[in-house]
Amino acid sequence: MGHEFEVRRQVELAADPEEVWQAIATGPGVDSWFMGRSQIEPRQGGSTRLTVGGAVEEATITSWEPPGRFAYRTGRGEDGTFMAFEWLVEGRDRGSTVLRLVHEGFLEGDWESEYEAMQSGWDMYLHTLAAYLRHFPGLRGTPVSALKVGAAGPERAWAALTGALGLPATAAVGEPVSVAPEGLAPIEGVLDYADPFSCLGVRTGDALYRFLHSGERRGDAVFLAHHVYSGGAGEQELGRAWQAWLERLFPAS
Incomplete structure (x- = not known):
């Protein structure tokens, strides 16, 4: 039986909102801290494309409001599965930024294992994003x-x-x-x-x-x-x- 899910995360980053936007909403930026290779068409209604180990996941951009909000959503599979992502960028004092992530969707099969992996995976990748922006700002990984x-x-x-x-x-x-x-x-x-x-x-x-x-x-x-x-x-x-x-x-x- 399928199951709806939601993962919420928040992280404070040692970077200004524009630097964070470049890291989460451009292909080279995402490639510098996330898995695989990403392509992002910079407009509402545009597409995102993530390639990992030969597998490709495509999504449609549902919100494009630089540098504050970026959201995208995959289509529904025949079994009802889909993924939706929303990134909210909020500038703070002293050049720091709070980044909020909402990842939701619908899982089939062994959804509990998949959900656990998503939670631990986002913890690790958001830590990697923070390390990238703090220690390697402006570089492409x-x-x-x-x-x-x-x-x-x-x-x-x-x-x-x-x-x-x-x-x-x-x-x-x-x-x-x-x-x-x-x-x-x-x-x-x-x-x-x-x-x-x-x-x-x-x-x-x-x-x-x-x-x-x-x-x-x-x-x-x-x-x-x-x-x-x-x-x-x-x-x-x-x-x-x-x-x-x-x-x-x-x-x-």
Whole structure:
């Protein structure tokens, strides 16, 4: 049976409203902190297009009021499913901004698992948005992703990831990270996000690295959602290198 849902989030950002608007309402801006690749047609009635791992989600822009309100909605599937998003941008003193998100819609199938994943996912991605605007303002990030389905259960995956990153299993935000992944440039930074058994986040001087676990009900997948803010290797090259790293970390049983 299907189920209606709503996720509400609010975050204060160290950026002015125009900077926040550029980050949430332009393709290059969204690419700098969110998953996949985005295209946004800047007008009411225009379209948005999100491509993740070959899957494409399209929506119609229902509100375009820069830099204060941006909303868009997908069409309804045959089973009644749809997604709708509303972003509200409010400037505050000292150049900061409060950003409010309302994500609602209708889910089918294992909707509870999907809803839980949405909540934790938005917590992580909004934290990533805040880190991007604070530490890499004005830069355009290259999204780098990799996926291993059936990698391991949450506890085993967490142990493998923290171990590979040189962190204790009880890793806490602020701990230093120093690791040289095989086939990749060394990573020197700090742990900037930790949701045990679900997500690890590392910030370096030129990148935000995100290591996520889907949960048992969603295939025990480990997903990497990194953003690199320096030149050098391209998106495809980095994606292949991180995919190889995942395959070595979680070999087929």
